[in-house]
Amino acid sequence: MGDTLEADFEHIIERHERIEPRDWMPERYRATVVRQVAQHAHSEIIGMQPEGNWLTRAPSLRRKAILLAKVQDEAGHGLYLYSACETLGVTRAELTEKLISGKQKYSSIFNYPTLSYADVGTIGWLVDGAAICNQVPLCRTSYGPYGRAMIRICKEESFHQRQGYELLMTMMGGTDEQRAMVQESVDRFWWPALMMFGPPDTGDMASPTGHTAQSMAWGIKRDTNDDLRQKFVDMSVPQAEALGVTLPDPALTWNAERGHYDFGQPDWEEFAAVIAGSGPCNAQRIAHRKRAHDEGAWVREAATAFAARSVVEEDR
Amino acid sequence: MGDTLEADFEHIIERHERIEPRDWMPERYRATVVRQVAQHAHSEIIGMQPEGNWLTRAPSLRRKAILLAKVQDEAGHGLYLYSACETLGVTRAELTEKLISGKQKYSSIFNYPTLSYADVGTIGWLVDGAAICNQVPLCRTSYGPYGRAMIRICKEESFHQRQGYELLMTMMGGTDEQRAMVQESVDRFWWPALMMFGPPDTGDMASPTGHTAQSMAWGIKRDTNDDLRQKFVDMSVPQAEALGVTLPDPALTWNAERGHYDFGQPDWEEFAAVIAGSGPCNAQRIAHRKRAHDEGAWVREAATAFAARSVVEEDR
Amino acid sequence: PGALAAYCLMLGDDALIYAHRLSEWTSNAPDLEDDIALANISLDLLGQARLLLARAAAADPGVVPTMPEGSPVPAEDALAFFRDEAAFRNVRFVEADNGDFAVTIARLLLFATHRLALLQRLTTSVDPVLAAVAAKGVKEVTYHRDYAGRWFVTLARGTEESRRRLVAGLGTVWPMYAELSRPCEVEVAAAAQGFGVDPATLADEVDAVVEHVLATAGVDRPDVAPSGTGPLGRVGQHSEAMGPLLAVMQVVARAHPKGKW
């Protein structure tokens, strides 16, 4: 019977159809989906911090509203994604515990600080841009609830990307100081954005654990890291030109033969250090989340106690 | 024997000598001294808040250092005065508890907010000035430890007063905005400073409890409220003229006959409201103190536990 | 300034400063749902602030701070980022730190209850803009009040600790609450001219709602003295929390008086 179930599962995967929560699935598939969706959810939640950092200092009321709505959307994305995980039998509390204890990761990009208001725009343009490259293919991912969450998320992310780009465009039309601020921000975020696609698929730096291959076979992932990175670079270069900023990569040049831009490699040692916990903000991000979670414990307990009491009172 | 003790006590008071901690004293004298010294100590401690509010925003490094040293001195004054109380068998913990629970008062002036950096100067000039008028006579107060603490405190207060006046003088030599800032600050603090001497000694607003008369008889207090207030006004008017600010009292005028300035009465209803707890900052000041005290509880407990353990270990 | 402009500034500043405080909860709330809800409330109030500040500027351009020549800063931003502390007209009630979640819920309940009653009346303001802002705001603030009311009761009847914190939190915010219903000259003039409301006339209605929530929660009205007498914040006399709030809020805008954002 296990064989039939497994055959059914493989069949669904092959036809690029969706696996649904009640379908049978191999334990490793379940674990892999949970890990990937949780990591994505955690990234949304941790990602609230670098931008949230500028909420109280937004330089115009319109930008304050846009930023607040955006950070709120990230919380919403976290919410859908944790719900998607819950369909696989893992609770939000368990996932939060794993985030706080460092057992599950989040996107390395959020371990870099935001140091000027231009960073809000750059995160929208480059970071959300990279996220979209990663995520659009996931709308077709094999696990149903994840795929459907991604459709909604991608729509909002693409809205955020346009808003970020528009902020940078507006600033480039402002004062010299503002233009310098945008360039400085892009200089800081370009390489970390390239790192968002993960290590190269081949060569010394390639991930030894081979997550990519297995995930692709299962239809959880749909493209290789390097393909997505190339797509992102190709997309970003003309946008940078339109903006009037220089991307900080001397190797960046159009390769007519390939029909793509050639580009330099990020500092993969820095990437490894960030992943290992030595990014500029790893400790701060986790400490922030832990503090908020711990400080909220009494509220969550109160809600639980109140709900339990209400049930008892209704029963009478 | 009680009669002899009481006679000795009265004798010391009459000769304007000091009562010392080991001397016999009437219970009401002890209670009155404790109340007055505690109120004074509390005023120093609460008085750290309105000026401490500007420590992080001091506009020059020199002023930051001066302000920090001054607020530190206030903590030091609090420390001596709590020690003076302890000679009468009351602990600092008990007194702090009475401050936090509102059972003991502190000077009404600290229930007004500090709203500009000029307030740091005005507090030095007017508030410390009024405090000095109140306190210089207390250097001769009948209770020894209190009198000796007052000698040291008055010396430092008078230094603070000069620093405050010097800040205002410097600002008056600055920009128009700075001069306006000084005037606005003086406008806000003049009347509350006059209230620092307490209600009038006679008339409808006079304190019904008659603390003044009893305290004067015992040599705890040395002058009436109205005498001290007059002295303060006489001292402040020429200082205001030298500074170039207007005191906000249309009734203020030289009375050649009396050899004193005539002046208007503060809003004694406002004074009563502030004493009753409705000042602009009463709740905030107490909440701040309570929070700091509560948050420090685990540290004080640790110190006690560590000291106890050290004693045990030494005994072994 | 004209009475209409002064009145819109006052209501706009309440919304602006309180929205700012609430936005500080973002990424700090007890649970994701509350993070989202508080951000939403903050966004609603920020929206009200923008409309009200714009109305103030339109009614009397004299209220808008003068910007350097060639500055592209719109009126709403000149008002929010380039006024000094004493020119802000919000009540001190909205300035104080958020405190813990219980303090936040207690303040939100009181603020939203008052503002809802006010906006309901303002829907019939003779100023059509104000009436329109109020009509939109009524829907928003009804949700704010309900959210706060639900949490108020939940915390009061949740655990021992949540009840202790809620009662303490209510005591913390109560002293400054009186300021909302203490009429200032601008409000009296606004009521007389038919575009505004004398908040004293709302007191009973607001009080009844608050009493109802307190009763449901089984919590007593705090027995604490009001903080200050007179209009205070409404005439620019703020609390010590306001200076650091504005220092942070205005820092980027002020560093770039000719900036485009």
Place this chain on the structure above:
Amino acid sequence: PGALAAYCLMLGDDALIYAHRLSEWTSNAPDLEDDIALANISLDLLGQARLLLARAAAADPGVVPTMPEGSPVPAEDALAFFRDEAAFRNVRFVEADNGDFAVTIARLLLFATHRLALLQRLTTSVDPVLAAVAAKGVKEVTYHRDYAGRWFVTLARGTEESRRRLVAGLGTVWPMYAELSRPCEVEVAAAAQGFGVDPATLADEVDAVVEHVLATAGVDRPDVAPSGTGPLGRVGQHSEAMGPLLAVMQVVARAHPKGKW
């Protein structure tokens, strides 16, 4: 800027920003004695900052921000209040919020131990001003270190809660601590020219002192990754705590660029 000016700025900024953070304890400490002690430490560091910033300005007036014509603002204040974030050269270690008393004591122990070792070496700097500043500072910082060391052991061996908090506090500050001993170009140049010290050469000495305190306290070295690689704060890349700190610290001075104080 010249190497001497750059070096003095760096050491001055460490003292300035840390003094600022410590001054936030005023009226908030666990007991009066600690309120006084922390204010005293803050004052000492503020004094060091003033001398070092003045030395930087004297060594290379080019490091001082240009003020509007007729501004009476002295060089030390122009440096403290009119530089933008990226021009500050302090380590990120001193920027972070104070946290609770345990975090504060852990940071103070590490900072003072490092700075004491540094100042001891600087007493033989070829720059006589720097040598004099260091000689004065050695006495001050010895007290800072002893104060922190005593509390560190007291908290570690006090109650269960104080130990838990101390261990957590040490873990909190540890990731950024590495930055103090990570040499930047300016330090390497300063050491080569004989007026400064390469902090890498202090590491063993500092480490031995810290180890001794940890051993006395019975606390393990935290097993946490360093925060960031490279000099970061020393090249103007600060943490997110720096912006709000400067917004508050600089607000009054910047509102009055021609002010006299």
